[in-house]
Amino acid sequence: MKQYKFSDNFLFGSSTSGPQSxxxxxxxxxxIWDYWFEISKEKFHNQVGxxxxSNFFRDYKDDIKLIKETGHxxxxxxxxxxxIVKDFNTLELDETAVEFYNNVIDELIKNDIEPIICLYHFDMPLKLQEIGGFENREVVELYARYAAKMFEIYGDKVHKWFTFNEPIVVAEGGYLYKFHYPEVVSFKRAAQVVYNMNLASAKAVKAFKESGKKGDIGIILNLTPSYPRDENNKEDLKASHICDLIFxxxxxxxxxxxxxxADLIDFVNENNLTPICEEGDKDILRENTISLLGINYYQPRRVKARESKFESDALMPENFFEPYEMPNRLMNPYRGWEIYYKxxxxxxxxxxxxxxxxxxxxxxxxxxxxNEERFIKNGIVEDDYRIEFVSEHLKWLHKGIEEGSNCIGYLMWTPIDCWSWLNAYKNRYGFIRFDLESGKKTIKKSGYWFKELVKNKGFEG
Incomplete structure (x- = not known):
């Protein structure tokens, strides 16, 4: 058995989002999710929108108490x-929302829990999607103004900010694979969204710097390490390189x-994917880099060179590579995702x-x-699989930190079982169970384990 110890100031906690909680x-x-559910309920698991x-708007005080009880x-x-914004052009705010987020931040601080705030988590306002969402440069400017306003209101109490959560998912979900609204299939339009969201993020970073508020600002990326089938095969290496560039x-x-x-610029130019750019954009990107990087890690990508022509009416990333299933891989069968701790x-x-x-x-x-209710014993979800999942990842993260990686924290998804887009409540992720029928919230075995992990600044394994 080995002791895996983390520093005294290491951050241990979890993440959720406004629209999901x-x-x-x-x-x-x-x-866009409120609207999509209205017009296409059948797309959502069990038609749950x-x-x-999980009623965080109503229950935030009790929820934060539970989060505290799990050691965060x-x-x-x-x-x-x-x-929070009533009128996107005038930036008139909704005072009830302003007060709500103030109360949440204050309640966290009161409980010795540091608040980290993200400004955008897949939740494009419908009125702005109607004018093109992040395809439209006007929305980029509106987002930057919104960000600046949030720094002004909450920047004295919040010292870690993120501009976007998983922005590549906005492009791939909404503009390539149709698992987000507006269900478009266009590599070129996806490329424009990627470009504009990079620009929007940089403009928000600029606004944060100009606000004079103390702290860090960054972006949250869902990194999926791209492993080639064969490290010695040039075509497989090329396929994994293109995959890595895109995603x-x-x-x-x-x-x-x-x-x-430079390779990504060449790729988009060669494939007629070049986004519309404006003079000065390069300067905005170059001068407004982040000071803190958030990384969401769930699964790797394993790819190989295409062995047959990809049949599609539209150009897609899969024209340039195809998935490779590594033999004997460890899987989460409920999501169809590979679990790769390393x-x-x-x-x-x-x-x-x-x-x-x-x-x-x-x-x-x-x-x-x-179906986590299968594992309820004496009123508690016995989720040993989640404890194993966290601890095995932490062992490898600990090794990286020992070797000099500048990682300052580990946040699990998620504190309380939350609504998860088209999947609704199909898969449960929380340290705390949410009963859909009664609304009752109870700490799972993993939540009690996590409390001990944080208390001891590590674990034995």
Whole structure:
């Protein structure tokens, strides 16, 4: 048995988001999920939509008490743009929402839990999607103004900010694979969204610097290390390189280095994907890099060179590679995702060696399980699988930190079982169970284990 110890100031906690936890209560505007559920209920698991989610808007004091009971010293959530802004052009705010987020931040601080705030978590306001969402440069400017206002209001109490959560998912979900609204299939439009969101993030970073508020600002990226089938096969290596450029480095490089990778620029130009740019954009990206990187890690990507023509009416990323299933891989059967613990170490080393060893933290790492009520004994979910999932990832993260990686924290997805987009409540991720019928919330075995982990600044394993 080995002792895995973390520093006294290491951040241990979990993450959620506004649209997945708050419910629709008192919202000033609809977002794209509210609307999509209205018009396409059949797309959502068991036709459960975002109206109630886990009722954080109503129950935040009791929820934070439970979060405290599971040992957290940090907690991440997001402000809903559609909740807090009444009029996007005039930036008139909804005072009920302003007070709500103030109360949440104050309640966290009162409980010795540091608040981390993300400004955008997949929840484009419907009125702004109607004018093109992040395809439209006007929305980029509106987002930057919204960000500046949030820093002004909450910046004296919040010292860790993130501009976006998983922005590549906005592009791939909404503009390639149709698992987010507006269900478009266009690589070129996806490329424009990627470009504009990079620009929007940089403009928000600029606004934070100009605000004079103390703290860090960054972006949260869901990094999926791209492993080739055969490290000695040039075509497999090329396939994994293209995959890495599209899904990882399209945001990682601009955020940390202030520029897009030269190979990615060549790729989009060669494939007629070049986004519309404006003079001065390069300067904005170069001068407004992040000071803190958030990384969501769930699974790797394993790819190989295409062995047959990809049949599609539209150009897609899969024209350039195809998935490779590694023999004997460990799987989460409920999500169809590979579990690869060492991937978290590979990310740590990549950041250390190729991205100036920037300060970073794991902002999500999670184990989604279906029908968790099967594991209830004496009123508690016996989720040993989640404890194993966390501890095995932490062992590899610990190794990366021992070798010099500048990781300052680990946040699990999620504190309380939350609504998860089209999947609704199909898979449960929380340290705390949420009973959909009664609304009751109870700490799982993993929540009690996590409390001991934080108390001891580590674990034995």
């Amino acid at each position: 708050e419910g629709f209560y008192n919202k000033a505007n609809k977002n 975002p109206e109630y989610t 010293n940090v907690f991440r959530t997001s402000i809903q743009w559609s909740r 990882n480095r399209s945001f990682l490089d601009p955020a940390v280095k202030g520029e897009f990778p 991937g978290i170490y590979d990310i740590a080393k990549n950041i250390q060696e190729n991205y100036s060893n920037i300060k970073w933290l794991i902002t999500e790492n999670g184990m989604g399980v279906e």
